Amino acid sequence: MADGVRRTSAATRSPTDDYDRLRRRVLRAMPSGIYVLGTTSGSRMNLMTMNWATQVATEPKLVGISVANDALSHELLREGHVFALSMVDRQDRTIVRRFVKPVVDVVLDSTGRAGEMNGVGITIKTTGAPILDRAPYWLDCELRHQSNLGSHTWFVGEVVLAGTRETGARSPEADAALLRMEDTRMSYGG
Numbered sequence: 167m168a169d170g171v172r173r174t175s176a177a178t179r180s181p182t183d184d185y186d187r188l189r190r191r192v193l194r195a196m197p198s199g200i201y202v203l204g205t206t207s208g209s210r211m212n213l214m215t216m217n218w219a220t221q222v223a224t225e226p227k228l229v230g231i232s233v234a235n236d237a238l239s240h241e242l243l244r245e246g247h248v249f250a251l252s253m254v255d256r257q258d259r260t261i262v263r264r265f266v267k268p269v270v271d272v273v274l275d276s277t278g279r280a281g282e283m284n285g286v287g288i289t290i291k292t293t294g295a296p297i298l299d300r301a302p303y304w305l306d307c308e309l310r311h312q313s314n315l316g317s318h319t320w321f322v323g324e325v326v327l328a329g330t331r332e333t334g335a336r337s338p339e340a341d342a343a344l345l346r347m348e349d350t351r352m353s354y355g356g
Contacts, residue, residue: 182204200254200262200345204288204296205239207246211296212269213283214239215262218249218318227325229307232318238268240319247309248293249323252301254345261286261298262345292327302331302344 198217205212218232229251233240243249247318254261264284275281280288280296287299297304307323 179282196328198346202252202254202261202262202265202298202301203233203239204250204252204298205246206248206293206295207242207243209222210242211272211280211283211294212238212242212266213286213288213296213298215265216267228310228322229305229325230320230322232315232320234318235314243309243321244319246295248295249292249307249309249321250291250295250297251305251307252298253303254298255300255302256345258300259345261300291329300331304329 176268187307198256199219200217201216201219203214203216203219214233214237215296216231216233220230222228222230231249231251233243234241239249264286269283271282273282279290282288283296286298289299291297291306293306293308295306297306305323305325306327306329308326310324311320311322313320
């Protein structure tokens with residue numbers, strides 16, 4: 167251990183280590199999209215790459231997201247009670263890397279509102295949370311419920327507005343081309 171790295175052989179690994187690796191592999195294999203979460207509170211806003219999101223009810227239309235407790239977006243969501251979820255095209259996969267850390271580069275438009283974040287155009291709809299201009303689909307949500315889950319908080323928002331980048335309907339092939347976790351080198355499983 168002269169180099170500070172702990173090396174273990176298969177003979178010295180514990181069954182717990184093997185199980186933990188297996189558990190992480192299985193959790194990472196669960197199908198999951200990659201999204202960009204927009205949050206805002208007062209004059210502060212952020213965009214954050216995330217993958218734990220799903221519809222949880224149909225009446226009313228509710229979407230649940232899981233956000234790490236130490237994330238800036240967590241703080242803004244708790245304060246602002248709104249969020250937007252932008253879906254990402256597979257061909258646009260590099261965009262998610264721009265939002266793995268809090269946004270520091272915000273460009274204002276002619277009205278003084280944020281028009282670009284980390285070099286990507288945004289739009290503001292009903293809630294004030296930023297939405298990617300290039301998102302093929304997006305949801306604008308108001309917070310209805312939250313639950314502490316340990317390392318993360320589960321936020322449930324009611325969809326108050328939904329939209330698409332395109333005016334016409336997307337084809338089933340285009341819908342299948344939304345970015346998913348397995349399309350990236352990112353992993354976030356257990």
